Amino acid sequence: MSQTAALRLRQAIARTEDATRERLPIGRRPEEADDLLGTFATDGALGFDPFPFLQAIHDAGSRAVVIGQVAGIMHGSTELTGDLDLLWDGTPDEAHALRDALARCGCTDLPDLDCSQVGYRVTGASGDLCTPELRWGAMDVTPCLNSAETTRDPAGFTIRYAALDDLIRMRRALGRPKDHRRADELVQLRT
Numbered sequence: 256m257s258q259t260a261a262l263r264l265r266q267a268i269a270r271t272e273d274a275t276r277e278r279l280p281i282g283r284r285p286e287e288a289d290d291l292l293g294t295f296a297t298d299g300a301l302g303f304d305p306f307p308f309l310q311a312i313h314d315a316g317s318r319a320v321v322i323g324q325v326a327g328i329m330h331g332s333t334e335l336t337g338d339l340d341l342l343w344d345g346t347p348d349e350a351h352a353l354r355d356a357l358a359r360c361g362c363t364d365l366p367d368l369d370c371s372q373v374g375y376r377v378t379g380a381s382g383d384l385c386t387p388e389l390r391w392g393a394m395d396v397t398p399c400l401n402s403a404e405t406t407r408d409p410a411g412f413t414i415r416y417a418a419l420d421d422l423i424r425m426r427r428a429l430g431r432p433k434d435h436r437r438a439d440e441l442v443q444l445r446t
Contacts, residue, residue: 260329260406261414267328268304271335275300285338285381286374290431293324299337304379306408308339311359311377313412317352319343320403321416322385322425327437329406329416331444334437338382342417344400345371345386353384392428399425419445 278301285299294300305325312319323340324332343349350368357365360377367373371388375381387397399421406414417425419441426438 256405256407256413258407258409260404260416261408263331264325264329264414265306265409267335268306271295271300271303271337274335275303288337291433293334293433294337295335297337299381300335301337302379303337305339306379306410308356308360308377308380309408309414310410310412311356312341312353313414315352315355315359317343317349317356318400318415319349319353319384320400321414322399322422323382324437326416326422327441329414330419330422330441332437332440334440339380340382340385342385342387342396342399345388391425392430394424394428396421396425 280298280301283297285294285297288294288297319341321329321339322342323338324334324336325339327334328336343353353368354365357375357377362375362377366375366384368384372383372385374383387395399417402418402421403415404418406416408414423438423441426434426441
């Protein structure tokens with residue numbers, strides 16, 4: 256199993272740390288990101304480190320799939336982000352694994368996983384936990400769970416992330432300016 260995608264993400268996290276080293280908090284949380292700049296322009300980028308949570312997801316046996324810009328970065332996108340969004344199947348077993356991973360990473364206010372989309376916050380990362388029940392325009396994202404790609408982090412754990420074509424379709428289905436821009440970049444990565 257290749258480490259390329261995990262290494263891309265590690266490099267992006269290092270670039271995020273460098274780019275935000277002198278930045279002061281502005282009081283804007285990732286869920287308040289605008290549709291153009293995304294979460295990199297929020298306080299979510301300050302200290303953003305999704306790796307402890309990604310390892311906890313692996314250790315808990317979760318099959319959650321990284322989506323959003325983190326998945327884009329794993330495919331080669333150069334645009335940075337400040338949140339980690341995940342797609343999961345919504346089953347009780349997966350909810351149990353996610354709760355375990357959240358608790359391992361310092362989440363003291365466990366989110367209601369009976370919702371199709373819910374925010375979470377752990378040490379180093381925050382974002383949305385989404386199930387296929389969430390509306391993605393006309394797209395059914397259920398197949399994205401099975402077509403996910405995997406990468407092996409140098410620390411020894413596996414990360415599941417959305418396949419490139421799935422991610423492009425997800426971006427197009429959401430349709431915000433940042434999603435169109437990022438989808439266009441991902442299309443260029445295919446060539």
